[in-house]
Amino acid sequence: MHAGHIMAGLGGASGGNGGVHAAGHGGEHAEAAGSVISHSQSRVDGTTDRAESVMQLMGKRDGEKADGQEATAGITRRRALWIGGGGAVAAGAAAFAGRDALAHWWWRLPGNAKPRTAGAVDHRGAQWIAASPENYRRADRPADYVIDRVVIHVVQGSYATALDVFRDPDHEAGAHYVVRKDGHVAQMIRELDVAFHAGNRGYNERSVGIEHEGFVDRPESFTDAMYASSARLTAEICRRYGFPADREHVVGHVEVPGTDHTDPGPHWNWDRYLRLVRAELRKPPVRARESPPVGKG
Structure with missing residues (x-):
């Protein structure tokens, strides 16, 4: 267990004015390496998981006929409606994911960032x-x-x-x-x-x-x-x-x-x-x- 962040004293791990402990505070690299929370922003927000889970569910339901069997010839009107509805849900999930990601990045577009004074x-x-x-x-x-x-x-x-x-x-x-x-x-x-x-x-x-x-x-x-x-x-x-x-x-x-x-x-x-x-x-x-x-x- 590390007591703090910086191993104090001359001649520390990296020498100089107080050696820096290799673990540091735990930056972006440490966060990803430690698997505390994924480095991927979409994984942090869960947006990718939401969209993927819908797509996986659709694939599972629609792929009931497997091993190369024909799966489209026998599609009923009810089944087609389900597929269409599932597509809309997936599209909605993807749109939600895109909106969520946009909320974290829109400010990078010219003119959107808060003014900063040096x-x-x-x-x-x-x-x-x-x-x-x-x-x-x-x-x-x-x-x-x-x-x-x-x-x-x-x-x-x-x-x-x-x-x-x-x-x-x-x-x-x-x-x-x-x-x-x-x-x-x-x-x-x-x-x-x-x-x-x-x-x-x-x-x-x-x-x-x-x-x-x-x-x-x-x-x-x-x-x-x-x-x-x-x-x-x-x-x-x-x-x-x-x-x-x-x-x-x-x-x-x-x-x-x-x-x-x-x-x-x-x-x-x-x-x-x-x-x-x-x-x-x-x-x-x-x-x-x-x-x-x-x-x-």
């Missing part, structure tokens, strides 16, 4: 430090994928190490945010985009990932400033996308289906954290999307 952040006060494009997938959330989760991570290393590896294209993983022990927040991937942080494609598409500096076995990692800052961030995300601050919608990486990580670990105080998040939600909302960049890394 260096803009979603969380007021965050510092923009861009992750490598290899560590996330450009998207148009929540128009193409509904966001209804926050996933809490612990770096298993320092804030600087997290920034380094998420800027490394070979890491193939990254989170939307990194929170330092003094409460400072870096945003590395826009919430619009799908970060490779959860090791599960479906969770990546529906969630925002928040990394926290520290180690799962060191309770002193989780400072008052970190809890307060992270809670403000999570409250903003809950409010922005309209989901509740509870343990179904705010989860640890360990709780993601198919994960082999244990973060945020036994010392993360969930009761305290959710109290802070809910207290923030009781405050008047602050407009945060497309805030001017605080700084660049």
Whole structure:
């Protein structure tokens, strides 16, 4: 079981400033290789399965005369109507599949994507430090994928190490945010985009990932400033996308289906954290999307 995401310390698995664990956060490649959810988008949505199941059912019913026997000469009017109806169902399923796929890709057509400002952040006060494009997938959330989760991570290393590896294209993983022990927040991937942080494609598409500096076995990692800052961030995300601050919608990486990580670990105080998040939600909302960049890394 992996405690976190980044094996900290010089002379790690890949050397340099904190060796990167081979498993990383579990990006697109890890998701497919681990068979948590298929890499094929149609398999994720189930659209291919729906269309194929109709076609298979039609073939089974209409192929009752097998082994080369003539199957068309004896078709009755009732049977022909069934076949026609089955064809309509199949066509409808295919149309549904196409519509579903279009919902995830229409924004790529010229003029459909949401406007983006270079260096803009979603969380007021965050510092923009861009992750490598290899560590996330450009998207148009929540128009193409509904966001209804926050996933809490612990770096298993320092804030600087997290920034380094998420800027490394070979890491193939990254989170939307990194929170330092003094409460400072870096945003590395826009919430619009799908970060490779959860090791599960479906969770990546529906969630925002928040990394926290520290180690799962060191309770002193989780400072008052970190809890307060992270809670403000999570409250903003809950409010922005309209989901509740509870343990179904705010989860640890360990709780993601198919994960082999244990973060945020036994010392993360969930009761305290959710109290802070809910207290923030009781405050008047602050407009945060497309805030001017605080700084660049």
